[in-house]
Amino acid sequence: MKLIVKVPDMTCDHCKMTINSAVRGVEKVEDVDIDLNKKTVEVTGHSDVQTVIAAIKNSGYTVEKILNIQPN
Numbered sequence: 001m002k003l004i005v006k007v008p009d010m011t012c013d014h015c016k017m018t019i020n021s022a023v024r025g026v027e028k029v030e031d032v033d034i035d036l037n038k039k040t041v042e043v044t045g046h047s048d049v050q051t052v053i054a055a056i057k058n059s060g061y062t063v064e065k066i067l068n069i070q071p072n
Helices: 013-024 049-058
Strands: 002-006 029-035 040-045 065-070
Touching (some): 013 049, 049 065
Antiparallel strands (some): 002 040, 002 065
16 A cells, blocks of 8 residues: 655654654554655555554644555
8 A cells, every 4th residue: 555645734853753653653554755845644555544544643643635545
């Protein structure tokens, strides 16, 4: 799965580290790429999409929209 979501309230390196840590804690996540300028989080792996989104939300951030989902 490749998931790209927009996280509008991600503004700094601390936000980036918090989200990175939360998403990497999800089972079967293989890679996380965060772009602060675009405010996007790209996740690859074999994880459940809703679990990844919940991890971002539970770390205190808003998932504004899903930009892309590609199944493996």
